[in-house]
Amino acid sequence: MTVDLAPPFPGEPARSSVKTAVPGPKSEALRARHQRHQDARTVHVYQDARRSVGNYLVDVDGNELLDLYGHIACVPIGYNHPDLTAAWKDGRFDWLMGYRPALGVAPPPEWVDLVEGTLMAVAPSGHTKVLTVTTGAEAVENAIKAAFAWKARRRRGGASWTDEDARLAMLNAQPHTNDMQVISFEGGFHGRTLGALSATRSKAIHKIDFPAFDWPVVPFPANRFPLADHTAENQAAEARALQSIEDLLVRDGQRVAALIVEPIQGEGGDRHASPEFFRALRALLTKHEVAFIVDEVQTGAGATGTFWAHEHWGLPEPPDLVTWSKKFQLGGVHLREEFMPAEAYRIFNTFLGDPLRAAQFRIIHDVICRDRLVEHTQRVGAYLLEQLSELVTRFPATFSQPRGQGTFAAIDARDGATRDRLLHDLRQRGVEAGGSGDRSIRFRPALVMAARHVDEAMQLFADSARAVG
Numbered sequence: 001m002t003v004d005l006a007p008p009f010p011g012e013p014a015r016s017s018v019k020t021a022v023p024g025p026k027s028e029a030l031r032a033r034h035q036r037h038q039d040a041r042t043v044h045v046y047q048d049a050r051r052s053v054g055n056y057l058v059d060v061d062g063n064e065l066l067d068l069y070g071h072i073a074c075v076p077i078g079y080n081h082p083d084l085t086a087a088w089k090d091g092r093f094d095w096l097m098g099y100r101p102a103l104g105v106a107p108p109p110e111w112v113d114l115v116e117g118t119l120m121a122v123a124p125s126g127h128t129k130v131l132t133v134t135t136g137a138e139a140v141e142n143a144i145k146a147a148f149a150w151k152a153r154r155r156r157g158g159a160s161w162t163d164e165d166a167r168l169a170m171l172n173a174q175p176h177t178n179d180m181q182v183i184s185f186e187g188g189f190h191g192r193t194l195g196a197l198s199a200t201r202s203k204a205i206h207k208i209d210f211p212a213f214d215w216p217v218v219p220f221p222a223n224r225f226p227l228a229d230h231t232a233e234n235q236a237a238e239a240r241a242l243q244s245i246e247d248l249l250v251r252d253g254q255r256v257a258a259l260i261v262e263p264i265q266g267e268g269g270d271r272h273a274s275p276e277f278f279r280a281l282r283a284l285l286t287k288h289e290v291a292f293i294v295d296e297v298q299t300g301a302g303a304t305g306t307f308w309a310h311e312h313w314g315l316p317e318p319p320d321l322v323t324w325s326k327k328f329q330l331g332g333v334h335l336r337e338e339f340m341p342a343e344a345y346r347i348f349n350t351f352l353g354d355p356l357r358a359a360q361f362r363i364i365h366d367v368i369c370r371d372r373l374v375e376h377t378q379r380v381g382a383y384l385l386e387q388l389s390e391l392v393t394r395f396p397a398t399f400s401q402p403r404g405q406g407t408f409a410a411i412d413a414r415d416g417a418t419r420d421r422l423l424h425d426l427r428q429r430g431v432e433a434g435g436s437g438d439r440s441i442r443f444r445p446a447l448v449m450a451a452r453h454v455d456e457a458m459q460l461f462a463d464s465a466r467a468v469g
């Protein structure tokens with residue numbers, strides 16, 4: 001297969017190189033200092049931010065690692081992209097140097113330009129409004145709040161609340177509100193703040209000891225791969241999942257304000273469902289007047305080969321709310337007009353996002369468009385999937401289930417312990433990769449990953465499989 005290369009990244013190393021154990025002595029010394037005040041056990045390496053370039057993360061020990069993980073899917077156009085560094089140097093972010101504005105109180109005019117010219121330029125089709133926040137979990141929290149406000153107003157026949165409603169709200173005792181629910185899927189991940197956490201179902205460690213809303217969970221059909229070998233079984237699983245959602249809505253639909261779903265379950269183990277499933281889901285939610293929240297925090301901004309992953313579904317009617325963060329550098333929610341709360345201050349906080357990050361995203365978006373990085377990701381993603389399938393054929397005892405959309409891809413290891421050994425070994429060979437679910441290795445590279453990076457990765461995966469697989 002011939003794969004278009006992305007424009008070469010100036011200054012990128014020819015390939016990864018490892019000089020010490022990873023993490024090396026300088027990383028470990030920093031960890032010891034760091035651990036005194038924060039929990040540094042999750043840190044893979046300490047990164048040399050200035051020397052990292054393109055697809056290569058450089059650590060403080062001088063190791064140059066091919067980065068397939070991208071800070072958990074957050075690096076859109078590689079490290080230190082020349083357009084971003086030029087924007088810093090030529091003063092395009094000057095208006096943000098002196099203070100961080102409270103955007104709901106006294107935003108500078110540049111913010112309005114960013115909202116109009118960049119954040120709305122990427123809005124999902126059918127969406128006319130955008131809320132801005134800082135993180136993915138905050139985006140989810142506020143999408144859920146907007147859905148609740150929408151549902152409550154509908155239950156009141158379109159009217160605003162009464163004085164009695166306001167009195168009860170102050171006692172945390174609103175009838176018909178405190179019983180409202182959000183449906184989420186087994187294996188779904190939507191963040192760790194208290195509201196979002198009630199929709200998160202990926203791992204107990206995130207939830208244990210924290211009080212949760214009593215919201216329903218439904219099975220995620222989680223297609224098996226290769227799709228062609230599992231058609232009947234996948235279709236049956238999707239039909240069962242849809243039936244259980246419908247049963248729930250028929251039984252108790254009045255209480256359900258929203259359903260939230262990731263286009264591909266990321267943290268939960270790269271679990272996919274078909275476009276047909278999502279189209280049927282959309283129709284079901286419309287029928288039962290339930291808001292459809294698509295959580296694109298991890299999938300948004302091009303990685304799946306379309307700007308939004310939900311574009312793959314061919315929905316006749318758009319999602320009602322779409323949450324995003326990570327590659328966007330700030331967080332936010334795009335919404336259809338009727339989901340924007342009618343009253344001011346319903347969704348509000350001090351910063352309302354981060355204009356510096358939005359200004360960086362403007363440059364990132366310009367580069368994505370100019371260099372046609374979404375189309376590029378489609379082509380490199382197809383190549384990556386082909387290579388992952390070959391890896392499975394070569395090492396069937398170690399790897400299985402190659403899957404992906406664009407470069408948002410994954411492969412399963414035999415079991416969790418093998419996956420963890422592989423991740424450690426890969427790092428020693430110069431690959432920074434991450435896990436998802438209980439035994440998957442996930443690919444979340446920048447949109448500038450090219451075919452040569454895939455080739456390098458596959459060679460090192462093969463070496464690793466031989467050594468520890």
Ligand SMILES: Cc1ncc(COP(=O)(O)O)c(C=O)c1O
Pocket residue numbers: 072135136137138140189190191192262266267295296297298325326
């Ligand atoms: C789909 C999804 N939603 C929400 C979140 C939460 O984002 P954050 O960690 O920025 O709060 C994540 C983070 O990984 C995510 O993948």
